[in-house]
Amino acid sequence: MSRPSGRAVLANLRRGSTLAHFGRSFLTGLGLIAGICGLGTGLFPDLAEEFGTPVLAASLAIALGYGAWTAWPRLSFDRSFELPATRVSVVVGDLFSQDGHLVVGMSDTFDTELPVLIHPGSVQGQFLTREFAGDTARLDAEIASALASRTIVASERREDKPLGKLDRYPMGTVVVLGSERRRYYGVAYSRMRNDYVCESSVSHLWNALMDLWSAVRNTAHLGTVSITTVGLGLARLSGRITQADMVRLIIITYLTSSRESVVASHLRIVLAPGTAAQVDLRRLGDFLRAQ
Structure with missing residues (x-):
């Protein structure tokens, strides 16, 4: 896993929830220390009078340290479930290094x-360059093979869509690429308009994720599956669902599907450092622990 930058940490340090958590932890620690010191004062009044100032300074230092330690933003969260028997992690890093x-x-x-149809910086653009060494022909051949038995729901005319492919498949269609050692699950979560702009909706994302988990269950052999927050930005969803809500949607659909039958041994949700700086990591951790 790649080492994330400090951008996410700095952004989360500035959040009000982090400061509030620090304040609660500091007061809790200080109260506990005060109770212990009060008991000590009652039992050893002479020692308390002699060492009162150093003890007070040490108490404040310990309480401050405890508050900082508990409030410091974490860059990964993890929870193991017994029913269903699976594990879910949220980490900051690079999807393709997993x-x-x-x-x-x-x-x-x-x-x-x-670069016209697919943005080079998108997850799919990086997938082509990093996992297929930029070999578009090889990727297209694997996709065509995976789609050979799938139903085409519509076909565009070349005059309406001058570039790219013409056949359309149902939303939620999943192509399983790669090998048993490393599968790539290409899930159709957006519609490519004829002006080469992708668009989607929250309901499309929900259905696509549920179809995705079914495909993973059938082919991943209970291996580890990593996913990032698909569907934002280029799919015109940023005004309707936040990055944090996207993580929650992935977790909810995964656990819902897993309770029917285990999907994978481990789901890893990977947030790029820039993405992680936009979300409250602590609240995501609280959400995962609450499931």
Whole structure:
């Protein structure tokens, strides 16, 4: 896993929830120390009078240290479940540096061409360059093979869509690429318009994720699966769902599907450092622990 930058830590340190947590922890620690010191004063009044100032200074230092330690933003959260028997992690890092299988968001046309149809900096753009060494022909061949038995729901005319692929597949269609050692799950969560703009909705994301977990269950052999917050920015969803809500949606759909039958041994949700700076990591950790 790549080492994340301090951007996420600094952003979360500035959040009101972090300061509030620090204040509560500081007062809790100080109250506990005060209770212990009060008991000591009653039992050893002479020692309390002689060492009162150093003890007070030490008490404040310990309370401050405890408050800072508990409030310091963490860059990973993890919870293991007994029913269903699985584990869910939220980490800050690089999706393509993770071990195991990867999820990549795609459109209903499964277009792959850079840079007009697919933004080079998007997850799918990085997928092509980093996992397929920029070999678009090889990626297209694997996708075509995976789609061979799938139903085409519509086909565009070349004059309406001058670039890219013409056939459209149902939202939520999943192509399983790669090998047993490292699967790539390309899930259609957005619609590629004929002006090459992708769009989606929260309901499309929910249904696509549920279809994704079904495909993972059938082919991942209970391995580790990593996913990032698909569906924002380029899919025109940033005004309707936040990054934090996207993480919650991934967790909820995964656990819902897992309670029918275990999907994977470990789901890892990977937030890029820039993304992590936009969310309250502590609240995401609290949400995961509450499930």
